[in-house]
Amino acid sequence: MNTIFYFLHLAPFYRSFKYPLIFIAVILLSPAAKGKMSSATVPKMIGVNSGASSSPDLWSQFNLGLLRQTNEEGYLVVENANGFPAADQLAFSLIQVPWRRARPDGSFTAYNENHDRVKLKISNKGTGSLKISDMVLSNPAAWKITQLNSDNFDAARALPLTINPGSSVSITIAFIAKDQGQRVEVLHDNLTITSDDALTPAKQVRLHGLWQFKGEGNNEPYAQEIIDAFGFKTETGYNHDDGAINGENIVPNSDEILSAFFVQADLSKPVKVIQMAAYHGCCADTEQFRYYSKGSAELTTLFTHNRLDGQSLLPRKSGSTTALAQGTFNAAGAFGFKVGRADSDRSKNFEKKIGLRIWKAIDSEGNIIPDAYILGGDYLGTEFTNYDYQDNVFFVSNIKPETGTVHSSELVAAPSAVSFESIMAGTSQSQTIKLTNTGKTYADGTSDPAIKISKIEIAGPHKDEFALPAFVATTLPAQGTVEISVTYNPTSRGIKNANLLVHYNNSSSPLRITLLGTAQDANFTINRVKRIKGGADASVTIQGQTWEPDKDYRKGSIKLDKQIVAGPIAATDMDILYQTYLSAETDLGKTRLEIPIANGNYQVRLHFVENYFDAANARIFNIVLENKQQLTNFDIYREVGYRTALVKDFAVQVADGILNINFNPTVNRVALAGVEIFTERATVTSVDPIIEADK
Structure with missing residues (x-):
């Protein structure tokens, strides 16, 4: 009787493998170990015979791209209590000289209230403890951490700070800028939170501040400055007011659109409205945001802002000391907006002028945000009318114009995912993907915008086993197409996955195309x-x-x-x-x-x-x-x-x-x-x- 031994190349990783004897036994007992074998036909286990570096986690790390294997890790999550403009972006406003308005009888309104303090919730959503070692403000002359939970914040005593799994703390950040100029200044700074979170060890929180010397009149921020104070790149096309246009037409060289009515873009989500700013008479006047169904005279009030916040970013809702002026609604058909006497349907306005200027929302990277718009209103037909369209400013999402262009174009791929089946390792196979700008041209002569593709790349666990040809930046008009070829070059057997990323001028960028493959070898x-x-x-x-x-x-x-x-x-x-x-x-x-x-x-x-x-x-x-x-x-x-x-x-x-x-x-x-x-x-x-x- 002959005794058969199977020679395994275990030396390169034997010392680092946690359970070598068990590992060997599994190989010998596996189905592939039956019959006569040599080292060449031993199953290519994950990490074995691969040339990969030694690791105690060879089974799970080879080819599959898994980087995070620890069982207990802290996971830092930040949450802006205001929720806008983003979870990790906070907006503030401050009038340096407290403002109040004199009444005709010689009395005064209450002083304005500033939106100069925002709470940031810092949570540990992981399974292990999270240690925060530092919190650093890029411009401490303009910002200050004032509180940790309900206590005054003292970094020397508070840090390092350990947050247990499932727990959180709250810090209050104050906007304290002084003497920034004679009227308005917009500041963009950062808070960096340093922790032992493996994913984001230095989490940056963006701080946007609108500083104002004093209130009302020409001291108020322009519509453009309000938009800038949230980090958006939307262009109004003017500074203080629209010049000689006087509300008759849209402003040239701007992101403005005309649409009397809108519809809900995604029926699975509501329309969301938040008041970005209120800059009008303060501090006894207020304003409502209302909407109505097309063809109906019935107005629905979504919210009214707090009268003390008439010179502020993110005014609060009337009757609340904390809740912001915001709301959501669903609509079965087309609808319009009304703020004061200003209507999105200009035919209903004073002298049929534009009462609500509507701008496309452009993100901080200069990309269009689909189905999102910024609305700015002016009070028409009064002695105070000045066509500045910053008296009340709103951010409205999940809407699109009832007719004509939707002002953004979607890039789609056909196929949306590519699968390469049973390719021999060491060979290659290619497939073609067609990219299409699905924008349309409409009966009113408008067209959805062109898409500018700036870059394509492959990312993911097996990015090195997929390849692309050289790519030149491409512009696709509505319904325009371009084809790209992706090649699968497996170097070893197994299942593989990666993603083809197409970067273009849309906040939804990049477009992801899933790349899947299997590869076999001679054995x-x-x-x-x-x-x-x-x-x-x-x-x-x-x-x-x-x-x-x-x-x-x-x-x-x-x-x-x-x-x-x-x-x-x-x-x-x-x-x-x-x-x-x-x-x-x-x-x-x-x-x-x-x-x-x-x-x-x-x-x-x-x-x-x-x-x-x-x-x-x-x-x-x-x-x-x-x-x-x-x-x-x-x-x-x-x-x-x-x-x-x-x-x-x-x-x-x-x-x-x-x-x-x-x-x-x-x-x-x-x-x-x-x-x-x-x-x-x-x-x-x-x-x-x-x-x-x-x-």
């Missing part, structure tokens, strides 16, 4: 063992492929969830896969999958999507496969945004006949669309063994 093929649909009680057929339900596998806190209003999913052509998903019944509910499967080594692909939240830090969870935490503080929206497909690949070893996948949320709950499981299968079984003499 092993990659075989799909299962396709499992998350949140399903019955099998689903998608593009001719059957996905079995997860009904028999799901455990723990369970909810079968779906989009509120069904809509398309970006970065995939399998929208049905992502429109429904597995979630939990309760916030922080733990969900798991227990999938019976033969012992062995597998590669697992998980499919995710964020169908509900339209902001980061609203859904965060950890992913554990086979008792090993593979992803920590995973935030779908933070990675890809709203309603965009996202895949994550992992390598696992199953030794007990059950593949265990656990989802442990720290914020909200899991959202899992699907699972794919792959394994390797040997194609060569006849090799030269090392033979020891018969005993």
